[in-house]
Amino acid sequence: MLSNRLVTALAPAIWGTTYLVTTEYLPPDRPLLASLLRSLPAGLLLLVVVRRLPRGDWWWRSLVLGALNIGAFLPLLFLAAYRLPGGVAATVGAVQPLIVAGLSAGLLGQRITLRVGLAAVAGMAGVSLLVLRAGAQLDWLGVAAALGGAVVMASGIVLGKRWVSPAPLLATTGWQLVAGGLLLLPVTFLVEGPPPALTATNLAGYAYLAVIGAALSYSLWFRGLKLLAATEVTFLGLLSPVVATAVGWVALGQELTVAQVCGAVIVLAALVVAQTKGGSGHADHRVRGGRWRRQPGRGGGVTTRA
Template identity: 70%
Template sequence: MLSKRVTLLLVTAITPLLWGTTYLVTTELLPPHRPLLAALLRSLPAGLLLVAITRTLPRGSWWWRSLVLGTLNIGAFNALLFVGAYRLPGGVAATVGAIQPLLVALLSTGLLSQRLSLRTVLAAIAGVFGVGLLVLRANAHLDTWGVVAALGGAVVMAFGVVLSKRWSTPAPLLAVTGWQLVAGGVVLLPVTFLVEGAPPAFTAQNLAGYAYLTLIGSAVAYALWFRGIRALSPTDVTFLGLLSPVMATTLGWLVLDQHLALAQGVGALIVLTALISAQVRRKPKPIAPAPVLVPAAERC
């Protein structure tokens, strides 16, 4: 039988796999050039739905904590993510974002007093290298503000993950997830209308795409993600995020008939190796029993 920890990791891994479908859904079902609208409609409706289901509102300090976490994990993260995606080739943005496990490991050392091991650092570096092989293209160009935005997205999400672990609450998981989604959506609301204007008329195809992102890509995915953060180390959870570009690349090959090169296969193998290496736990060395001291009188 699988251990409880392995089961939790496998269930939590569903989230980055679902997030890896976002590129396909966005390009095939959503209206073009509306990234902030997509971020808004995948967060605010999902949050309102979860709050309505749980009928639980924040109490005390959780009003401002929900705002902080929602801004970091959802609002600011999505805004910076889409700015980076617009100004950079997708491969560059994904590679910069892959630094997140290393950032979470460093923040966990300071905020959660967790030990930073050499294996974790090496696995994080290997993960960035693997994602680079998987998604980077030879003609990729760098845009300074795009790189800053992509890096900023990784930083705010890293802080959000670590603070989600540090700030514990007995409130229902779905309620806490809903609070953060609502807060992130409220932050995105004015930015979306200022930058992109009023939304266009939606087709049935657009509505199907938004419904998928709202219900599956946010309500279900974020609930599983925050459940993993509650039960596991933030570093372990964040390493699972490396599965997202693997899933996106696989879907591009299967559904969009995109060509895969040998380097991409090697990159995927490196990502999976880094992910597994980061999750393996060393067994503690057995402590040798203390020698029994026999009084001299008894030895005679």
């Protein structure tokens, strides 16, 4: 449904503001600390609210998903944010829909349609126009971090679609945030040492990232992943670079060229094409238990793991 897509789209739109908050409100050169303070407090807050712990296989599944979606993704995200202009860092991840489509074909049995392939290529072309502007500095370590973030998040999306949690949404979100945060905790202190003295501005930035950028946005994202096909969800992530570029233009006075406007239009068009009927070429994949079953989809019956 359109309402489900719109609600899910709020998550990448929020993530598009991460780069502004990181560069303007957080202490410099602390990507691991930013990742830790974004994930662990948010996860603990959700666990206090739901008061439910994982059971059975979900102890290790939460750890795997938390490592992919949080423990590995957030440090790569913040490293890219520190080393690249916001629009550049956000748009490198546009390769993610193509990665998700490939992983979905192997792990979910999802057929890669021509529509999805063309939309993914168009999305990549659009974000490249967003990147190519005067004065943009491409730090290759930052580019590698952004690309690595796209790979691990794509893996988390597909596995999250395959492993459907029986627990409430906030519980599943909290488990992953806590698991990722706990993995980050020792690494943060070993690599970056104790946190520096934090100003009120720093604390406000971390609070925004934890409450809005993690607890709220990940809950919306995982909700969408439960209700929509994996490829539909990942294409919504293309909103993040568009929002990041728009925020950079409005809040930081960054130049917005005709090429960038065209790129944004192409990205939005690719997103719409991927969301139209038949765009995903696949039914909703859900996993409940360990049996394969037939589940009706847009194009007829498909085999899913139930």
